[in-house]
Amino acid sequence: xxxxxxxxxxxxxxxxxxxxxxxxxxxxxxxxxxxxxxxxxxxxxxxxxxxxxxxxxxxxxxxxxxxxxxxxxxxxxxxxxxxxxxxxxxxxxxxxxxxxxxxxxxxxxxxxxxxxxxxxxxxxxxxxxxxxxxxxxxxxxxxxxxxxxxxxxxxxxxxxxxxxxxxxxxxxxxxxxxxxxxxxxxxxxxxxxxxxxxxxxxxx
Amino acid sequence: xxxxxxxxxxxxxxxxxxxxxxxxxxxxxxxxxxxxxxxxxxxxxxxxxxxxxxxxxxxxxxxxxxxxxxxxxxxxxxxxxxxxxxxxxxxxxxxxxxxxxxxxxxxxxxxxxxxxxxxxxxxxxxxxxxxxxxxxxxxxxxxxxxxxxxxxxxxxxxxxxxxxxxxxxxxxxxxxxxxxxxxxxxxxxxxxxxxxxxxxxxxxxxxxxxxxxxxxxxxxxxxxxxxxxxxxxxxxxxxxxxxxxxxxxxxxxxxxxxxxxxxxxxxxxxxxxxxxxxxxxxxxxxxxxxxxxxxxxxxxxxxx
Numbered sequence: 001x002x003x004x005x006x007x008x009x010x011x012x013x014x015x016x017x018x019x020x021x022x023x024x025x026x027x028x029x030x031x032x033x034x035x036x037x038x039x040x041x042x043x044x045x046x047x048x049x050x051x052x053x054x055x056x057x058x059x060x061x062x063x064x065x066x067x068x069x070x071x072x073x074x075x076x077x078x079x080x081x082x083x084x085x086x087x088x089x090x091x092x093x094x095x096x097x098x099x100x101x102x103x104x105x106x107x108x109x110x111x112x113x114x115x116x117x118x119x120x121x122x123x124x125x126x127x128x129x130x131x132x133x134x135x136x137x138x139x140x141x142x143x144x145x146x147x148x149x150x151x152x153x154x155x156x157x158x159x160x161x162x163x164x165x166x167x168x169x170x171x172x173x174x175x176x177x178x179x180x181x182x183x184x185x186x187x188x189x190x191x192x193x194x195x196x197x198x199x200x201x202x203x204x
Numbered sequence: 205x206x207x208x209x210x211x212x213x214x215x216x217x218x219x220x221x222x223x224x225x226x227x228x229x230x231x232x233x234x235x236x237x238x239x240x241x242x243x244x245x246x247x248x249x250x251x252x253x254x255x256x257x258x259x260x261x262x263x264x265x266x267x268x269x270x271x272x273x274x275x276x277x278x279x280x281x282x283x284x285x286x287x288x289x290x291x292x293x294x295x296x297x298x299x300x301x302x303x304x305x306x307x308x309x310x311x312x313x314x315x316x317x318x319x320x321x322x323x324x325x326x327x328x329x330x331x332x333x334x335x336x337x338x339x340x341x342x343x344x345x346x347x348x349x350x351x352x353x354x355x356x357x358x359x360x361x362x363x364x365x366x367x368x369x370x371x372x373x374x375x376x377x378x379x380x381x382x383x384x385x386x387x388x389x390x391x392x393x394x395x396x397x398x399x400x401x402x403x404x405x406x407x408x409x410x411x412x413x414x415x416x417x418x419x420x421x422x423x424x425x426x427x428x429x430x431x432x433x434x435x436x437x438x439x440x441x442x443x444x445x446x447x448x449x450x451x452x453x454x455x456x457x458x459x460x461x462x463x464x465x466x467x468x469x470x471x472x473x474x475x476x477x478x479x480x481x482x483x484x485x486x487x488x489x490x491x492x493x494x495x496x497x498x499x500x501x502x503x504x505x506x507x508x
Binding site: 003004007010011014015017018089090091094095097098101102105118119122 | 369372376482483484486487489490491493494497498500501502
């Protein structure tokens with residue numbers, strides 16, 4: 001069963017490369033949260049019950065609902081609906097995404113060891129590369145934030161790969177979730193000016 | 205032989221079912237299931253008119269295109285029977301027979317000297333080039349999964365390899381074949397066969413100068429291509445070892461379902477903007493790549 005969820009997770013990562021609307025990104029982030037919750041439920045069999053309940057409830061609450069809700073609020077407040085027009089076209093991003101998938105497979109294969117599940121390692125690396133690609137190729141700060149969220153999901157997937165041996169890693173991954181929540185909330189407080197034209201911009 | 209005949213039979217019904225679905229979906233009475241066949245038989249009785257700017261290529265291209273499609277049908281197996289022609293790597297033969305037909309369609313469009321047809325030919329060549337990796341990656345993945353390189357062997361061993369995740373490959377295969385069929389046959393969302401403006405056409409603009417008998421051959425070729433891809437879809441979702449009569453019924457059912465899906469897509473989906481098409485087509489290749497990677501990991505081919 002878990003393999004079906006993993007395939008869906010990879011499909012969402014490829015979808016990120018072809019989507020152009022920020023609403024689609026947010027829906028995909030929410031979907032990834034639910035998929036990660038499912039994967040955690042099926043994969044973490046050796047974790048104690050209380051820890052398990054905490055992990056699952058945190059994943060659903062933060063990844064699937066709270067973060068998408070906050071991102072939606074930012075989009076509504078800023079009025080930005082599409083990615084920046086100077087962003088690299090989706091066609092090239094898809095090519096890079098497929099290349100990233102191939103590199104992830106080769107890298108995970110070269111790092112193979114008995115304690116780490118190869119498929120999780122591959123997906124974590126692919127997720128990491130997709131997040132990096134989104135950050136590098138997009139101009140809007142919201143896209144960068146979404147890229148960071150994808151990388152954070154990569155950390156979560158990687159912690160699942162070794163979760164049965166080192167459950168504390170998952171909890172550290174969850175701390176990262178909370179950090180992202182605070183970071184997004186910071187957007188409301190900072191009141192970033194449109195057209196700052198520095199490292200990142202808020203509006204097209 | 206049964207597979208060959210079944211593809212021919214289902215090709216007769218295919219365009220009619222699409223038309224009926226579109227009629228029902230839009231609340232019209234619409235033409236009957238056999239109307240496209242009647243139209244084609246009418247065209248077959250007519251002669252062809254050739255422009256003075258065209259040459260030999262334009263006159264022979266429709267026949268060559270149809271014959272390449274018929275050759276491609278011969279390598280498609282049905283149930284646990286071997287295809288009429290089966291050899292190692294026959295999927296390459298299959299793909300390049302279709303590509304040869306397309307090549308002749310393209311140079312025949314260029315032969316007319318019309319700028320519109322040249323534009324359509326360029327688009328057709330570009331989109332076909334983009335969808336080719338999707339087909340090859342998927343078949344390579346299936347080939348790696350089963351350990352065989354001919355269609356007959358791949359599909360007869362597809363469900364008996366004992367791998368529990370075969371359903372994933374079936375679903376991805378079904379999806380990629382549907383998209384490939386829609387793109388290869390220039391249907392929605394990539395191209396609209398009913399469009400009225402030459403500037404937005406892809407396939408239809410290439411055959412503007414064809415008439416009568418030649419046009420009928422082109423239409424028949426399109427129906428056959430649909431039935432070919434329907435047959436490939438059938439092969440990835442139905443195990444080959446089942447009872448032959450049940451298989452025939454299921455085959456016709458899958459072909460009808462595919463035609464209904466195409467009809468519904470054309471009724472309810474808008475056509476892509478032209479500049480969005482490359483990305484859309486490439487995403488199909490990306491999905492095929494996912495199947496390839498998943499099979500690579502799950503069958504432990506990398507760690508060997």
